[in-house]
Structures are given as structure tokens and as C-alpha cells.
Amino acid sequence: MGRDVGEYRICFLDTAIRNLRHLHKKYPNVERDIRGYFEGLLKDNSHPGTPIKGAGKYRKLRIASSDIGEGKRAGFRIVLQVCDKYSRILIIFVYAKKQRGNLLPHDIKSSIRQGLGNIDLCEQFADC
Numbered sequence: 230m231g232r233d234v235g236e237y238r239i240c241f242l243d244t245a246i247r248n249l250r251h252l253h254k255k256y257p258n259v260e261r262d263i264r265g266y267f268e269g270l271l272k273d274n275s276h277p278g279t280p281i282k283g284a285g286k287y288r289k290l291r292i293a294s295s296d297i298g299e300g301k302r303a304g305f306r307i308v309l310q311v312c313d314k315y316s317r318i319l320i321i322f323v324y325a326k327k328q329r330g331n332l333l334p335h336d337i338k339s340s341i342r343q344g345l346g347n348i349d350l351c352e353q354f355a356d357c
Contacts, residue, residue: 235261237311239267240357241320242350244340245307248323254303256296256325259305263323266292276311277318286310286339287321301326308337312351319350319357 230234241249252259278290287310294304305327308322321341341350 237316237344238320238357239318239320242354245320245323252325255328256294256305256354258295259323262292262295262305263307263320266290267318278307278309281308281337283335287337287341291326297325297327310348310350312355315351315355316355317351317357319354322352 249259249263256262259313276288278288280291281287281289287308290307291301292305292307293299293301296304300321303326306322306324306326310319310321312319322337
């Protein structure tokens with residue numbers, strides 16, 4: 230699943246799509262909130278989020294939820310990777326802060342390895 234925004238194409242990995250399906254039950258506007266955030270953000274900044282210390286190339290993004298109404302702090306978290314070579318932003322995980330606490334760097338790496346294996350995500354999803 231991909232969507233062009235600015236110079237980058239947003240690609241949702243299967244893990245993120247499963248997360249979104251689960252979140253949609255409780256937060257029906259989750260997809261709209263995420264799409265709206267990226268449409269506004271990528272006009273100005275091609276590297277969204279902040280680097281996750283100790284997790285290498287992965288970044289974390291905080292997005293407000295219109296269903297929760299408490300701003301970014303209580304909203305959604307997205308783990309992503311920016312692939313400049315292919316002009317892609319890979320959305321790897323999406324979760325609600327209220328449903329899951331902070332993810333530690335080793336949790337992120339092991340979850341990615343478990344769900345996706347030891348593949349180069351940028352190469353694998355260059356054509357998304």
C-alpha cells in the first residue's frame with residue numbers, strides 16, 4: 230500500500246497494515262489522522278520523526294489522534310524508516326500510546342527481525 234506525498238512515497242508494510250486494522254476498531258479516524266499528518270509534514274521536511282537512539286536507521290513519529298483528543302502525547306506512535314535512495318518512507322509499526330508503552334530500541338529491532346527477517350527494507354520495498 231503506497232501513497233505519494235511530496236517527493237516521497239509513503240509505503241505501509243504488512244506489519245503496519247495489521248496494526249492499523251486493529252487500531253481502526255477503537256480509533257476510526259486513525260488512517261485519516263496519519264494521512265493528514267504526512268500531507269502537511271512532507272511539504273517541509275523529508276525526514277519525519279526523531280531518530281530512535283540505539284535503533285539505527287529507524288525513527289519514531291508522534292501523531293495526535295482526533296478520536297482521543299489529547300494531542301500528540303496521548304496519540305499514535307509510528308516507527309518508520311526513510312529511504313532517500315528510493316524516495317520512500319516505510320511505515321513499519323503503528324500503535325496507540327494508551328495501548329502500549331514506550332518501545333525500547335532492542336524491542337524495535339527484534340520485532341522487525343521477527344516480522345520481516347534480516348532483509349534490507351529499502352531494497353525490498355523500492356517498488357511499493
